[in-house]
Structures are given as structure tokens and as C-alpha cells.
Amino acid sequence: MHDPIGGHPTRGEQLDVLVEIVTDLAEPGDTVLDLGCGTGYLEHLLLARRHDLKLIGVDRKGASLDEGRARFSERVAFVEGDLGDPEAIRLPFDRARFVVSALTFHDLADERKQAVLAWARQRLAPDGMILLYDRIRLTEPALFPAQQAIWRRIERVHGAAMRTADGFAAYESDLSETNRPARLDDYRAWFEALGMASQVLHLHGNVALIGAAPR
Numbered sequence: 001m002h003d004p005i006g007g008h009p010t011r012g013e014q015l016d017v018l019v020e021i022v023t024d025l026a027e028p029g030d031t032v033l034d035l036g037c038g039t040g041y042l043e044h045l046l047l048a049r050r051h052d053l054k055l056i057g058v059d060r061k062g063a064s065l066d067e068g069r070a071r072f073s074e075r076v077a078f079v080e081g082d083l084g085d086p087e088a089i090r091l092p093f094d095r096a097r098f099v100v101s102a103l104t105f106h107d108l109a110d111e112r113k114q115a116v117l118a119w120a121r122q123r124l125a126p127d128g129m130i131l132l133y134d135r136i137r138l139t140e141p142a143l144f145p146a147q148q149a150i151w152r153r154i155e156r157v158h159g160a161a162m163r164t165a166d167g168f169a170a171y172e173s174d175l176s177e178t179n180r181p182a183r184l185d186d187y188r189a190w191f192e193a194l195g196m197a198s199q200v201l202h203l204h205g206n207v208a209l210i211g212a213a214p215r
Contacts, residue, residue, distance in 0.1 A: 001044045001071070009158045010204045015102060017202045018131050018209055019045045022098050025129070028052040030097035033123070035083060035116065036104025040068035043076045051075075056096070058089060084112055086119035095125040102133045106181040113182055114190050121194045121214075130196070130212040135163075137181040138206055144168040150205045162205060184208065 003012075022032060023046065030053055034042050037057025046055060055075065059065055060082040068078050081089030083104070099120045105113050120130055138147055144167065155161040165171035175181075184200070191198035191212045198212040 001041060004038055004041050008160050010154055014133060014202050014204060014209050018100060018133055021131060023049040026053055026097060031093050032098045032100060033096040035101040039064045040072055040076055042102055043072060047075060083108060083116050086116050096123055097125045097128045099124055100131045105132060105134045107178050109177050109180060110182060117190055118194060132210045135181040136206050136208050137183045138171060139183055141168040147206060
């Protein structure tokens with residue numbers, strides 16, 4: 001199956017960590033809800049390890065969902081829905097043990113990120129977990145050269161480059177309402193307001209896997 005992240009080794013490792021958490025902790029029959037599923041690459045990774053989970057993917061692109069349905073048949077339930085309006089999304093279940101999202105939240109404005117997290121919290125099982133994998137916004141100009149050094153090392157060691165910028169001003173100018181990573185402090189505050197404990201489970205450069213669970 002085509003890798004939508006371009007086979008980047010560091011991101012591939014982080015997706016593998018996400019999948020490992022789900023497949024190691026899930027009980028047979030648990031529901032996994034994937035927000036921003038695309039054609040189902042994460043489902044592909046999950047199914048390679050577990051066939052006893054209920055997988056549901058949500059995406060706003062009907063063509064991507066059709067491709068996923070054709071590939072996975074009845075093994076994955078694909079739901080068309082826009083995370084910009086989560087309350088309009090209709091899901092075929094009451095609660096999910098895991099709500100996951102990979103490289104999707106940076107496409108949402110901050111108020112939409114909060115709305116989706118609140119919506120996901122309402123649909124999370126009491127012993128459930130949110131696993132959010134995305135870029136984290138950089139905020140400190142004085143430390144930006146250190147981030148650039150990390151990006152250069154990734155390209156040197158792995159032969160593939162991550163998203164880079166010539167300087168902090170160029171980095172900020174590239175931000176927009178559809179490319180706006182949240183700060184790590186923002187995610188902590190948003191999860192705290194939802195009564196959830198949160199923690200960075202894996203971090204490489206400015207790409208983090210954040211876990212959150214009800215307190």
C-alpha cells in the first residue's frame with residue numbers, strides 16, 4: 001500500500017510506536033477510531049498485527065474513503081465527515097477504546113482542534129486513550145537553529161528531508177489556518193480542561209506522539 005508520508009523513516013518509526021501501543025493494549029473487540037484516515041494507511045498497519053479490532057476511519061474526502069473501502073472491504077468502516085464540524089459526524093458506535101489521529105490536526109485552526117478533542121472525549125470509553133500524532137509549533141527564535149540542525153541530521157542519516165525553513169521568520173510566514181501546528185503547552189491545557197492527563201510518548205524533532213487518558 002502507498003505510504004502517504006513518503007516512507008520517511010523517522011515518521012515511520014513514530015507510526016509504528018502508535019500502532020504498537022494500540023495493538024499491545026487493546027482487548028479483542030475494542031473499537032479504534034481514526035480521525036483523518038485518508039485511504040486507510042494506519043488501518044493497514046493495524047490490520048497487519050490485529051484482526052480482532054473494530055476499525056473506523058473518518059475523513060472528509062469521499063474519493064479517499066472509496067479507495068479505502070475497495071481495499072479493505074468489510075474489515076474497516078469508513079465514515080465521511082469533516083473535522084471542521086465534528087458534531088455533524090455520525091458514527092456506528094457509542095464509545096471507542098482508542099481515538100487516534102496522524103498528521104491531521106495541523107490542518108485545523110486552534111478552535112477546531114479544541115472542538116474535535118472535546119467531541120472525541122465524549123466518545124471515548126472510560127478506560128480509553130487518545131493518541132495524537134502531529135507536528136508541534138515552534139515558538140522560540142533563539143532555539144530555531146538547533147531545530148534546523150536536527151532537520152539536517154535527519155536528512156543526512158536517513159536520506160530524506162522533513163519540512164524545513166531558512167529561518168524562524170520564514171517558518172512563521174509558512175503558517176496559515178490550514179497549516180497551523182499547535183504548541184505543546186496548548187495541547188496540555190486543552191486536555192487538562194477535558195479532565196485528561198496527557199504526556200508526550202514519542203518525540204522526534206518537532207513531530208510528537210501525545211497520549212491522553214481520563215484522569
